[in-house]
Amino acid sequence: MSERGQHRVRIFTLFLVFLMVAACSGQSETEQTLVAENQVLGTQIADVRATATVEADRVLITLEHAQTEARHVDDQNVNLVATLVARGTSTETIGGITPGAVIALPTQPAAQDPGPAVTQEALVQDASPVAGAAPTAAATATVVGPPVLSNIVTASSVDNNDCALDVTSTFPSNTERIYVVAVAANLQPGSTVVTSRWQQEGAEVISYDFTPDFSEGCLWFFMDQSDVTFTPGNWSVSLEINGGPVGAPVPFTIVDAG
Numbered sequence: 290m291s292e293r294g295q296h297r298v299r300i301f302t303l304f305l306v307f308l309m310v311a312a313c314s315g316q317s318e319t320e321q322t323l324v325a326e327n328q329v330l331g332t333q334i335a336d337v338r339a340t341a342t343v344e345a346d347r348v349l350i351t352l353e354h355a356q357t358e359a360r361h362v363d364d365q366n367v368n369l370v371a372t373l374v375a376r377g378t379s380t381e382t383i384g385g386i387t388p389g390a391v392i393a394l395p396t397q398p399a400a401q402d403p404g405p406a407v408t409q410e411a412l413v414q415d416a417s418p419v420a421g422a423a424p425t426a427a428a429t430a431t432v433v434g435p436p437v438l439s440n441i442v443t444a445s446s447v448d449n450n451d452c453a454l455d456v457t458s459t460f461p462s463n464t465e466r467i468y469v470v471a472v473a474a475n476l477q478p479g480s481t482v483v484t485s486r487w488q489q490e491g492a493e494v495i496s497y498d499f500t501p502d503f504s505e506g507c508l509w510f511f512m513d514q515s516d517v518t519f520t521p522g523n524w525s526v527s528l529e530i531n532g533g534p535v536g537a538p539v540p541f542t543i544v545d546a547g
Contacts, residue, residue: 433475434475435475436473436474436475436476436477436481436530436531437473437474437475438471438472438473438483438508438528438530438535438536439471439472439474440470440471440472441469441470441471441528441535441536441539442456442469442470442471442539443456443457443458443460443467443468443469443470443526443539443541444456444457444468444469444470445457445460445464445466445467445468446466446468447468447470447507447509450506450507451470451506451507451508451509452470452472452507453468453470453507453509457541458539458540458541458542459541459542459544460519460541460542460543460544461543461544461545461546462519462520462521462543462544462545462546463519463546464514464519464543465513465514466511466512466513466514467511467512467519467541467543468509468510468511469485469509469510469511469526469528469539470507470508470509471507471508471509471528471535472505472506472507473501473503473504473505473506473507473508474504474505475504475505476501476503476504476505477504478501478502478503478504479500479502480500481500481501481530481531482498482499482500482530482531482532483498483499483500483501483508483528483529483530484496484497484498484499484528484529484530484532485497485499485510485526485527485528485529486526486527486528486529487512487517487524487525487526488524488525488526488527488538489520489522489523489524490522490523490524491525494517495512495516495517497510510526512526519543520543521542521543521544521545522542522543523540523542524540524541524542524543525538525539525540525541526538526539526541527539
């Protein structure tokens, strides 16, 4: 006999047994029937849950169906018990079937946290009054590629971010300072040496070295009246990184302030 046939015979046998027990207890035919149906439903609940437990290991769709069946039978059992109690049937006779917890479906594992994204920390250096020192607001980003200086200009001042203000290539001879400003990238903090060389009519007049402690941002040098006499004529300034020239010299003119 198949498993389904055996299951039906077992349910039918239980049904007959409970009818006989109920008859002996003096209950009405209706109450006896309700009690027997309650016990049969309890057996169905147990069977459905057992089936759901086995099928959960094999096919999720079957498990979902079994859970739906279990809920449906639970609802029927609750209604049946309520009806019996309302008719005065003893709860001991009913033998209460308590609906159990629905079997939980396996869940997908949570995606792993990739962790916090790498960010840059800005380090701001205070301005220094010493000629040749080039303070800047920059970032300690990971250095990629060779060091670079770009947007090299001459100016009469710099802003709070150490970038050029009042960009010009003509300066009166009474100007207090003449700045050369560049945008730096990929510097090796503490090891990249930047040099500025100032020439008058092609002859070098003065030079300054600076080793930044940042990797990128604006940097500047200035030539001061206290170091050099601002003689009217044609001047230029060139920048170097670790002794290697960066682009062509930037020309500028000093004119008589008269």
